[in-house]
Amino acid sequence: MKMxxxxxKILISIxxxxxxxxxxxxxxxxxxxxxxxxxxSKMKTTTISSTNTWLPNGxxxxxxxxxxYAPRICSDGVNGAIITWTDKRxxxxxxxxxxxxxxxxxxxxxxxxxxxxxxxxxxxxxLQICSDGVxxxxxxxxxxxxxxxxxxxxxxxxxxNVQWTTNxVAICTANNEQGYPQICSDGAGGAIITWxxxxxGGHDxxxxxxxxxxxxxxxxxxxVTICTVFNxxxxPQICSDGxxxxxxxxxxxxxxxxxxxxxxxxxxxxxxxxxxxxVAICTVSTIKYYPQLCDNGAGGAIITWxxNxxxxxxxxxxxxxxxxxxxxxxxxxVAICTAFNSQENPQIYSSGAGGAIITWxxxxxxSNYDVYAQLIxxxxNVHWATNxIAICTxxxxxxxxxxxxxxxGGAIITWHxxxxxSNYDVYAQLIxxxxNVQWTTNxIAICTxxxxxxxxxxxxxxxxxxxxxxxxxxxxxxEDDIYALLIKSTNGDGNGDxNGDGNGxxxxxxxxxxxxYLIFATLAILYLLIQEKHRIFHKSK
Numbered sequence: 160m161k162m163x164x165x166x167x168k169i170l171i172s173i174x175x176x177x178x179x180x181x182x183x184x185x186x187x188x189x190x191x192x193x194x195x196x197x198x199x200s201k202m203k204t205t206t207i208s209s210t211n212t213w214l215p216n217g218x219x220x221x222x223x224x225x226x227x228y229a230p231r232i233c234s235d236g237v238n239g240a241i242i243t244w245t246d247k248r249x250x251x252x253x254x255x256x257x258x259x260x261x262x263x264x265x266x267x268x269x270x271x272x273x274x275x276x277x278x279x280x281x282x283x284x285x286l287q288i289c290s291d292g293v294x295x296x297x298x299x300x301x302x303x304x305x306x307x308x309x310x311x312x313x314x315x316x317x318x319x320n321v322q323w324t325t326n327x328v329a330i331c332t333a334n335n336e337q338g339y340p341q342i343c344s345d346g347a348g349g350a351i352i353t354w355x356x357x358x359x360g361g362h363d364x365x366x367x368x369x370x371x372x373x374x375x376x377x378x379x380x381x382x383v384t385i386c387t388v389f390n391x392x393x394x395p396q397i398c399s400d401g402x403x404x405x406x407x408x409x410x411x412x413x414x415x416x417x418x419x420x421x422x423x424x425x426x427x428x429x430x431x432x433x434x435x436x437x438v439a440i441c442t443v444s445t446i447k448y449y450p451q452l453c454d455n456g457a458g459g460a461i462i463t464w465x466x467n468x469x470x471x472x473x474x475x476x477x478x479x480x481x482x483x484x485x486x487x488x489x490x491x492x493v494a495i496c497t498a499f500n501s502q503e504n505p506q507i508y509s510s511g512a513g514g515a516i517i518t519w520x521x522x523x524x525x526s527n528y529d530v531y532a533q534l535i536x537x538x539x540n541v542h543w544a545t546n547x548i549a550i551c552t553x554x555x556x557x558x559x560x561x562x563x564x565x566x567x568g569g570a571i572i573t574w575h576x577x578x579x580x581s582n583y584d585v586y587a588q589l590i591x592x593x594x595n596v597q598w599t600t601n602x603i604a605i606c607t608x609x610x611x612x613x614x615x616x617x618x619x620x621x622x623x624x625x626x627x628x629x630x631x632x633x634x635x636x637x638e639d640d641i642y643a644l645l646i647k648s649t650n651g652d653g654n655g656d657x658n659g660d661g662n663g664x665x666x667x668x669x670x671x672x673x674x675x676y677l678i679f680a681t682l683a684i685l686y687l688l689i690q691e692k693h694r695i696f697h698k699s700k
Contacts, residue, residue, distance in 0.1 A: 213265030216606045217642030220259045220628065223248040223272040226639045227257070230628045231288040232618045233296050235317065238263035240618055240626040241296040243276065243288050244641050253282040256300060258315055261643055263620060269319030276313050279304045279326040283311070287342045289350055291372070295322070297350040299330065299340045308336040310354050312370055323374030330368045333358040333381040337366075341397045343405055345427065348372030351405040353385065353395045362391040365409050367425055378429030385423050388413045388436040392421075398454050400482065403427030406460045408440065408450045418447050420464055422480055433484030440478050443468050443491040453509045455537065458482030461515040463495065463505045473501040475519050477535055488539035495533050498523040498546040502531070508562045508570055510592070513537030516570040518550065520558040528558045530574050532590055543594035550588045553578040553601040557586070561616055565648045566623040568592030573605065573627050575613040583611045585629050589648050597648075605644055608633040612642070624648045 212218065220242050221227045230244040243258040257273035277283045281303035288298045294317030302311040304326075311327035330352050331337045340354040349371040356366045358381075366382035386392045390412040397407050404426040410418040413436075421437035441447055445468040452462045459481040466476045468491075476492035496502045500522040507517045514536040521531045523546075531547035551557045556577040562570050569591040576586045578601075586602035606612045610632040617627040628643040 213645050216608045216633075217612075217629075217631065217644045218261065218265045218267070220244075220261065220267065220641040220643050221246070221257065221272045222634060222640040224638075225250050226637065227641045228630045228639050229284075229286060229614070230616055230630060230641050231286055231298075232616045232626065232628045232643075233288050233290045234618050234621055235260055235262075235296075236290065236292070236294050236621065238620045238622050239268075240620070240628070240643070241288070241290075241315070242628050242641065242643060243286055243296070243298050244273075245284055245286055246273070248272075253280070253303075254284055256283045256286055256298065256313075258296070258298065258319075259641075260317070260319060261626070263622075263645070265645060274315065274319045274321070276315065276321065277302070277311065277326045281306070285339055287340055289342045289344050291316075291348050291350075292344060292346070293317070293348060297342065297344075297370075299342045299350070299352050300327075301338045301340060302327070305332065308338045309333075310337050310340050310352065310368075312342075312350070312352060314372075314374060328370060328374045328376070330354075330370065330376065331356065331366065331381045335360055339394065341395055343397045343399045345369055345371075345405075346399060346401070346403050349377075351397065351399075351425070353397045353405070353407045354382075355393050355395060355409075356382070359387070362389070362412075363393050365392045365395050365407065365423075367397075367405070367407060367429075369427070369429060383425060383429045383431070385409075385425065385431065386411070386421065386436045390415070394448075394450070396450055396452055398452050398460055400424060400426075400458050400460075401454060401456070402458060404432075406452065406454070406480070408452050408460075408462055409437075410448065410450065411437070414442065417445060420447050420450050420462065420478075422452075422460070422462065422484075424482070424484060438480060438484045438486070440480065440486065441466070441476065441491045445470070448473075449504055451505055451507045453507045453515050455479060455481075455515075456509065456511070456513055459487075461507065461509075461535070463507045463515075463517050464492075465503050465505060465519075466492070469497065472499075472522075473503050474498075475502045475505050475517065475533075477507075477515070477517060477539075479537070479539060493535065493539045493541070495519075495535065495541065496521070496531065496546045500525055504559060506560055506562045508564050510534060510536075510568055510570075511564060511566075512568060514542075516562065516564075516590070518560045518562050518570070518572050519547075520560065521547070524552070527554070528556050529553075530557045530560045530572065530588075532560075532562075532570065532572060534592070534594060548590060548594045548596070550574075550590065550596065551576070551586065551601045555580055559614065563617050563619045563625050565589060565591075565625075566619065569597075571617065571619075571625040571646065571648060573615045573617050573625075574602075575615060575629070576602070579607070582609070583613045584608075585612045585615045585627065587615075587617075587625070587627060587646055603646065605629075605646065606631065606642065610636060620645065 239262040310330040365385040420440040475495040530550040589597040
């Protein structure tokens with residue numbers, strides 16, 4: 160009997176050690192990458208709790224035949240997300256558009272492999288998405304059904320039912336081609352869409368259109384002119400002004416071969432509010448590329464871009480414009496990062512306090528791209544270390560970061576990562592409002608499956624965490640699919656918040672390990688209770 164008791168205690172002790180080890184791995188999952196991958200592989204063969212079906216390395220959004228790629232994502236307003244993508248399941252050269260909703264527990268809500276958004280003849284591509292504010296989403300895309308590129312849009316509700324004309328409502332079918340649409344909510348169940356337009360036949364211009372919640376276009380047929388000044392205007396970007404209108408920015412070639420950055424506000428009635436053809440954001444005599452913007456919470460916007468004013472390399476700059484169209488900071492922008500070598504492809508998200516957090520790909524090491532970030536406040540002062548905080552400086556390439564807020568003044572950043580040296584994976588990091596990274600140094604592994612996972616996109620789940628989606632070739636190099644995963648944000652010392660609501664007493668990231676950790680933790684508590692029972696029994700004797 161005594162031998163059985165000793166063996167029983169040894170077994171429980173081993174389980175207690177496993178509990179502790181599992182918890183440590185959850186805190187520091189990349190301290191030993193091989194161990195992490197081994198654990199992940201084993202967990203994939205274990206049943207996930209019915210209350211959390213997010214799978215390690217991602218839950219499948221679409222694994223239909225052939226290729227699915229270029230996913231885009233927005234919140235569904237109830238802690239889940241709506242994801243849309245470009246789809247080649249028919250095997251034809253043309254591509255279509257599909258969408259899927261996934262809830263906060265990782266359960267897909269609509270038809271397996273997605274609801275058809277547009278399957279009309281020829282291709283639909285360059286897809287963008289925004290929330291409709293009532294659990295659904297509005298998508299816009301470049302559409303070749305006429306043989307030329309036009310702009311179309313469609314709305315899907317929370318149940319996955321398309322709401323407007325089958326295969327989409329025409330936003331612009333003007334002469335020649337229109338492309339590269341961008342979209343934001345109008346705050347009333349509809350959206351404002353902007354695009355690059357070649358109707359003049361001489362150069363590209365910028366136009367915009369509003370569509371209401373019923374799918375009725377609200378402004379001038381084929382769009383309102385945002386900028387038609389000579390030479391070309393390209394790459395428009397858009398954000399809401401918070402009052403039913405939108406702020407639009409673009410790359411502008413009116414001064415010759417060197418792109419400048421301009422901006423315009425259009426109100427809910429389709430009337431431009433600032434200087435005709437836009438307000439200059441940056442006209443310094445160098446090349447400017449890839450402008451991005453976010454609202455500043457006061458009817459204006461903070462704008463960032465990639466800037467060649469140092470001549471030898473690209474740097475990152477930013478500027479704020481107020482609701483009256485007046486730039487607020489240093490003329491031609493405040494330096495966000497001017498470190499050695501190039502910094503490229505900035506992304507931006509509101510900090511929630513009138514400022515913004517900016518992230519970018521950074522080549523300062525001279526050997527590989529890394530990911531950095533910086534916080535700038537409403538006065539144009541950077542708050543973190545000069546030239547930014549390192550988000551990931553792991554070996555090999557980390558690039559094309561994307562960003563969303565964490566609900567407490569910080570941000571969750573995701574990127575595709577070549578640290579393995581054999582294929583791209585997806586990683587993420589949380590940085591708080593003080594500029595301190597909160598998770599494992601160089602990021603939490605979101606997906607390290609075989610073959611490539613790349614071009615991640617993310618949105619807040621509305622509860623302080625983020626849902627990340629990506630293109631995934633685990634099924635084969637020519638069989639790209641769409642996957643997604645919830646990563647939970649908490650606030651403290653590296654221990655995850657089981658509920659993912661951001662209210663945990665500890666901090667860190669939890670991906671899909673909670674059900675296993677809870678089992679081990681329960682066994683550990685059981686062990687302690689048995690020990691106490693034995694102590695009381697022996698004491699009574």
